[in-house]
Amino acid sequence: MSPTIKNVALAGASGNVGSRVLDALLDLKFNVTVLARSSKPFPAAASVKTVDFTSVESLSAAMAGQDAVIDTTFSPEIDTPLRLIDAAVKAGVYRFITSDFGLDPEIPGVHNMPVFGRKKVSYEAVKKQAAExxxxxxxxxNGAFLDWGLTTGFSGLNFKEKTAWIFGDGNNVVPWTTLEDVGKATANVLLHPEETLNRxxxxxxxxxxxxxxxxxAKEALGSEGWTATYNDMEPLLQKALSDLQTGNISDATFVVQIQYCLATKALAHPWERDDNSLVGLEEWSVEKVKELIKTIAQKAQ
Incomplete structure (x- = not known):
């Protein structure tokens, strides 16, 4: 029988994912402790502890009495998630949620992409601790972030210019999840510790x-005036990997790796096991996606 989870420490609470997770935790009345590098304004319902993220001792002291720790940090280095895991073990924390929030880590090849190296290392670390x-x-x-991808251009759709940069032939079906739904799902995991155990x-x-x-997008914003480019992702991936090796690194070096995965059925496809009902999510209609696109497009004007 799993223990009841009530006290939750959250790292990365000011980020895109972390802020949504924080809101969802507070909505569910968890006792939340934000682990922060410096003093920042957070909702009054959350406690805030300033910690040294380079110190396992500092982190573990802040985690004392916590039932769960959620890592939503997204910096590229791998030391922070490993220290958070070590600190959680030292503090006797029961449940640790890693900062993955992406494609299926069980699919061979996903975590072998360099862009997912940090996720791979933390996944292997928690599995080792759980085995012991x-x-x-x-x-x-959660697949790709839907609202974030549409807002930042990651999705390849430029609403202002009416251009579409399509991954591959554009036919591969993949999961897209809004940041709000990611936050809600993450918080609801802690209400179901047995059903979500070690997976x-x-x-x-x-x-x-x-x-x-x-x-x-065309139906939401009008079909006239769009131009689309369909991209062979294999040479783009090889260039990104080559640039990574030579140190010629840009944002595209990492973005292309994720876009390649989304274009490749072997690496990204609808989940064989879907947990929406368990964590309280409802599937969106296409009409709701269109409304989101309209909202984002209006803000981009």
Whole structure:
């Protein structure tokens, strides 16, 4: 029988994912302690502890009495997640949620992409600790971030210019999840510690191909005036990997690796096991996606 989880420490609470996780935890009335590098304003309902993220001792002291720790940090270095895991073990924390929030880590090849190296290392670390009964873990797999991808240009859709940069042939169907749904799912994991024990939890707002997402944009914003470019992702991936080796690194070096995965059915596809109902998520309709696109497009004007 799993213990009841009530006290939760959250790292990375000011980030895109972390802020949504924080809101969802507070909505569910968890006792939340934010682990912060410096003093920042957070909701009054959360306690805040300033910690040294380079120190396992500092982190473990702040985790004393916590039932769960959620890592939503996203810096590229691998030391922070490993220290958080070590600190959680030292503090006797029961459940650790890693900062994964992406594709299925169980699919061969996903975590072998250099862009996911940090996720691979933390996943292997929590599995090792769980095998030795030192803590339990959960990962949240949500595919691509829907609203973030549409807002930042990651999705390849430029609403202002009416251009579409399509991954591959655009036909591969993948999970897309809003940041709000990711936050809700992550918090709800802690209400179901037994059902989410030592495994990825698979969630989505919607399953769509890139072409279907593009079609939704055309229907939402008008079909006239769009130009689309379909991209062979293999040479783009090879260039990104080569640039990584030579140190010629840009944001595209990492973004292309993720886009390649989304274009490749062997690496990204609808979940065989879906946990939406377990963690309280409802699948979106295409009409709801169109409304989101309209909202984002209006802000981009």
């Amino acid at each position: 009964s030192r803590l339990t873990y959960t990962l949240v797999s 990825p939890v698979y969630v989505h707002s919607v399953f769509l191909s890139h072409n279907q997402l593009f079609d939704a």
